Amino acid sequence: MALExxxxxxxxxxxxxxxxxxPGAEGNWDIVIGPTNPLFNFQFKEIxxxxxxxxxxxxxxxxxxxxxxxxxxxxxxxxPLLTTLFFYVVFSRIAxxxxxxxxxxxxxxxxxxxxxxxxxxxxGCSNIFVQNAWLFSKVYFPRLIMPIxxxxxxxxxxxxxxxxxxxxxxxxxxxxxxxxxxxSILLLPVAILMMSLIxxxxxxxxxxxTVKYRDMTIIVGFATQLLMFATPIVYPSSMIDSESLRFWIxxxxxxxxxxxFRFASLGVGTVSIAGTMxxxxxxxxxxxxxxxxFNRTQLTAQDKV
Amino acid sequence: xxxxKVEQLSKQYMIGEQSTGFLFHDMNRxxxxxxxxxxxxxxxxxxxDRTIRKTSGYVWALRDxxxxxxxxxxxxxxxxxxxxxxxxxxxxxxxxxxxSGTVKMKGRVASLLEVxxxxxxxxxxxxNIFMKGTILGMRTQEVKRHFDEIVEFAGVQKxxxxxxxxxxxxxxxxxxxxxxxxxxxxxxxxxxxxxxxDNEFQQKCIDKMKSVSTEQGKTVLxxxxxxxxxxxxxxSVITLxxxxxxxxxIYYKPLIAV
Numbered sequence: 001m002a003l004e005x006x007x008x009x010x011x012x013x014x015x016x017x018x019x020x021x022x023p024g025a026e027g028n029w030d031i032v033i034g035p036t037n038p039l040f041n042f043q044f045k046e047i048x049x050x051x052x053x054x055x056x057x058x059x060x061x062x063x064x065x066x067x068x069x070x071x072x073x074x075x076x077x078x079x080p081l082l083t084t085l086f087f088y089v090v091f092s093r094i095a096x097x098x099x100x101x102x103x104x105x106x107x108x109x110x111x112x113x114x115x116x117x118x119x120x121x122x123x124g125c126s127n128i129f130v131q132n133a134w135l136f137s138k139v140y141f142p143r144l145i146m147p148i149x150x151x152x153x154x155x156x157x158x159x160x161x162x163x164x165x166x167x168x169x170x171x172x173x174x175x176x177x178x179x180x181x182x183x184s185i186l187l188l189p190v191a192i193l194m195m196s197l198i199x200x201x202x203x204x205x206x207x208x209x210t211v212k213y214r215d216m217t218i219i220v221g222f223a224t225q226l227l228m229f230a231t232p233i234v235y236p237s238s239m240i241d242s243e244s245l246r247f248w249i250x251x252x253x254x255x256x257x258x259x260x261f262r263f264a265s266l267g268v269g270t271v272s273i274a275g276t277m278x279x280x281x282x283x284x285x286x287x288x289x290x291x292x293x294f295n296r297t298q299l300t301a302q303d304k305v
Numbered sequence: 306x307x308x309x310k311v312e313q314l315s316k317q318y319m320i321g322e323q324s325t326g327f328l329f330h331d332m333n334r335x336x337x338x339x340x341x342x343x344x345x346x347x348x349x350x351x352x353x354d355r356t357i358r359k360t361s362g363y364v365w366a367l368r369d370x371x372x373x374x375x376x377x378x379x380x381x382x383x384x385x386x387x388x389x390x391x392x393x394x395x396x397x398x399x400x401x402x403x404x405s406g407t408v409k410m411k412g413r414v415a416s417l418l419e420v421x422x423x424x425x426x427x428x429x430x431x432x433n434i435f436m437k438g439t440i441l442g443m444r445t446q447e448v449k450r451h452f453d454e455i456v457e458f459a460g461v462q463k464x465x466x467x468x469x470x471x472x473x474x475x476x477x478x479x480x481x482x483x484x485x486x487x488x489x490x491x492x493x494x495x496x497x498x499x500x501x502x503d504n505e506f507q508q509k510c511i512d513k514m515k516s517v518s519t520e521q522g523k524t525v526l527x528x529x530x531x532x533x534x535x536x537x538x539x540x541s542v543i544t545l546x547x548x549x550x551x552x553x554x555i556y557y558k559p560l561i562a563v
Contacts, residue, residue, distance in 0.1 A: 034403070
């Protein structure tokens with residue numbers, strides 16, 4: 001009998017809970033904890049009040065990365081350079097894949113930089129709950145701080161790697177290569193923003209699923225590798241001649257963003273308004289879905305990890 | 306003034322190994338929800354008595370908890386292992402959400418649920434004070450203002466620039482408590498962490514909690530197995546037994562008006 005009473009009272013309570021979000025209801029409560037939270041309440045105001053914590057997390061991640069390394073931040077530059085060398089040998093010299101008329105080194109370097117940026121946001125965000133269980137199970141703070149900090153950290157590393165393009169850019173300019181960059185450079189922030197938000201949204205969607213189904217961690221591991229080949233990183237999308245194949249490659253929302261990035265930074269790329277709009281729409285929907293899922297998952301994530 | 310109001314709070318936990326069977330439970334739950342029915346698994350779960358083997362796979366860690374706490378009160382929470390004390394504190398600290406029921410609170414909450422909470426082993430004591438302060442919702446400026454007080458209370462001046470991984474567990478808890486006690490929160494939630502500290506420090510913490518409640522009007526929730534400490538410190542006490550409030554065992558010492 002007692003059990004039935006609780007069940008009825010819990011459904012009664014749902015009515016009460018919704019009523020108590022009205023500030024005039026009874027007293028001004030600063031914190032109301034219930035079984036669920038409003039669907040579209042993303043606590044942006046609260047996150048803003050925790051901005052100092054955000055800054056600390058970013059600084060900590062940055063500092064902790066170089067502890068006990070000899071080359072320290074240099075690794076950020078060595079890694080893309082070595083990958084470029086290998087891509088150049090394998091895809092340009094051996095497989096003879098076109099690079100859209102761009103110097104191969106610049107083509108690969110910009111592609112790798114761009115892909116590293118996306119994949120570090122995506123994989124970083126996709127494991128938020130499991131990785132931070134030690135912290136999340138002890139203290140409260142808006143959990144969204146973590147993916148945001150992760151994305152900003154990746155943005156900083158991306159900025160450093162982007163500078164690496166400059167010497168190559170200058171070298172090729174001096175040697176008579178004519179880069180057709182003008183106003184298109186203004187599209188660079190757009191491409192970067194879309195890249196980071198798509199990575200963040202997909203990451204937080206996966207992170208919410210990983211809490212319960214640990215299979216996701218395994219999927220993410222190889223999916224990012226495969227996804228790179230479904231994105232025009234080692235080949236330009238102008239090279240795809242099969243109409244049906246082009247459709248599938250364009251279905252990948254990253255395709256247009258990568259081409260946009262390449263067009264903005266190197267002046268060559270297959271950019272279409274329809275493709276960009278598609279990626280933009282994908283980003284908006286994924287972001288909303290991701291925020292809702294993340295918001296719901298954070299409530300009881302600590303019981304499951 | 307009431308600062309914490311807990312109404313019909315219940316928390317259900319899944320026990321045993323999590324496996325593919327739960328995918329079926331999830332789908333069944335979702336199917337009930339789109340039909341507008343109640344969660345089928347809320348009906349089958351057991352009372353949380355850890356000595357009796359049950360088979361349903363769900364237990365009530367807390368069931369129908371109701372209580373209120375006034376401002377400036379020190380509420381002791383007692384009960385044996387597995388009675389639901391830590392679950393209650395976790396819900397109050399917003400670590401996890403209840404299955405049903407609500408908690409309403411006024412002001413800022415700081416909780417100390419385990420030794421070293423929010424401490425990063427590689428960072429020094431100084432860096433960790435800032436880290437932990439901001440985790441508890443303070444701005445960097447505020448931490449700076451209270452920094453000397455915090456270090457002095459903890460008594461770890463000598464080790465302040467040493468990574469905390471080299472601290473002893475006593476030093477850990479000294480620093481952790483000190484940060485929590487000095488931040489400008491209105492409600493302090495302290496789980497059984499003081500047991501690690503030595504007698505002198507435990508006494509110091511108890512005195513500190515007394516003074517923040519009587520002088521600064523902060524509300525303190527305190528879990529302990531040490532009845533002497535509870536008697537010494539708390540103005541009221543609730544007892545949990547198998548996840549339910551033991552009504553025969555509510556001790557209430559009326560507060561002198563704050």
